[in-house]
Amino acid sequence: ESYIAKVEELAKIKLKQEEDKATVRLHSFEFTKAEKIKSLKSSSVSTKVRAASTSSNLPLHFPETVLCCEVYHNRKTWLKTQEFLVLGRQFLTEVRDKIYCLTDEIMKKAGQHDPSGYFLIEDVFCNDMREASATDYSKPILDWLKDSKNEALEKWEIIVSGELQQKQKALLGGETKQSLPSLKSLHMQTTRFCDVRFRLGAGYLYCHQGDCKHVIVIRDMRLIHPEDIQSRDAYPLITYQAKFLHKKCSVCKIYKAEKMTVDDKWAPSNPCYFCEVCYYMLHYADGSLLYNDFDVYDYHHG
Numbered sequence: 001e002s003y004i005a006k007v008e009e010l011a012k013i014k015l016k017q018e019e020d021k022a023t024v025r026l027h028s029f030e031f032t033k034a035e036k037i038k039s040l041k042s043s044s045v046s047t048k049v050r051a052a053s054t055s056s057n058l059p060l061h062f063p064e065t066v067l068c069c070e071v072y073h074n075r076k077t078w079l080k081t082q083e084f085l086v087l088g089r090q091f092l093t094e095v096r097d098k099i100y101c102l103t104d105e106i107m108k109k110a111g112q113h114d115p116s117g118y119f120l121i122e123d124v125f126c127n128d129m130r131e132a133s134a135t136d137y138s139k140p141i142l143d144w145l146k147d148s149k150n151e152a153l154e155k156w157e158i159i160v161s162g163e164l165q166q167k168q169k170a171l172l173g174g175e176t177k178q179s180l181p182s183l184k185s186l187h188m189q190t191t192r193f194c195d196v197r198f199r200l201g202a203g204y205l206y207c208h209q210g211d212c213k214h215v216i217v218i219r220d221m222r223l224i225h226p227e228d229i230q231s232r233d234a235y236p237l238i239t240y241q242a243k244f245l246h247k248k249c250s251v252c253k254i255y256k257a258e259k260m261t262v263d264d265k266w267a268p269s270n271p272c273y274f275c276e277v278c279y280y281m282l283h284y285a286d287g288s289l290l291y292n293d294f295d296v297y298d299y300h301h302g
């Protein structure tokens with residue numbers, strides 16, 4: 001009897017082993033399948049995209065913080081144009097490079113693009129000095145503060161206390177001396193979000209192309225969650241983009257613009273925006289280019 005029980009037990013173990021083997025095989029099969037799809041994908045994309053995705057293996061550090069960062073329109077200051085999720089360990093320049101502003105495009109076209117720019121966060125100017133031709137926009141401001149202390153203080157007091165309080169002060173004769181904030185500057189490209197002191201919800205400044213200014217707000221901060229995208233390269237992740245930033249094709253007015261042409265004699269406008277379909281319909285016949293006395297650019301949406 002005990003012999004039969006032993007055989008049955010052995011048979012059970014054997015069965016379990018077979019099951020385990022099968023699942024292992026199944027997993028490895030799925031693994032190779034996934035790998036195959038991946039390698040297929042990477043071989044079919046353009047070199048530029050591939051170069052970007054090879055660095056995507058950068059692991060996330062734990063614990064990592066995620067900040068929600070908002071950018072507002074330069075003239076319609078109440079209008080939010082973009083929203084990003086950015087990692088605490090990312091450099092400020094990584095967000096700067098994702099900010100879309102028409103002024104940049106206009107200056108590029110005019111051949112007067114200036115790579116300079118800064119974020120003013122609390123009392124720190126973070127200047128983008130990556131390009132050799134970049135200038136420190138904060139320097140004349142800091143110099144002025146140093147050289148014209150009295151004038152600066154007077155202005156600062158008005159800004160801080162407001163007109164009403166100025167009147168009250170005149171009435172009551174109370175003299176509470178304000179002091180200027182001690183503004184400083186550093187380099188944007190070596191400063192990470194976790195290096196700067198900020199308050200959630202406070203309005204900070206992004207300035208570029210001389211005097212194109214945008215309000216930026218760090219709206220929220222939290223730890224990264226398993227449901228967040230776990231690849232560092234996906235960040236700053238655009239989570240909101242104002243509809244008007246998606247330029248439409250000037251011909252069909254339906255599809256998103258993919259190409260932009262300049263000095264294009266048959267185009268309805270200059271510059272002119274095209275979707276892929278309309279661009280080929282206007283410029284190609286039987287696979288060959290009809291004319292080439294124009295410039296064409298890929299049009300990227302932010």
Ligand SMILES: [Zn+2]
Nearest residue numbers: 074101103212
């Ligand atoms: Zn701008």
Ligand SMILES: [Zn+2]
Nearest residue numbers: 249252275278
């Ligand atoms: Zn079109």
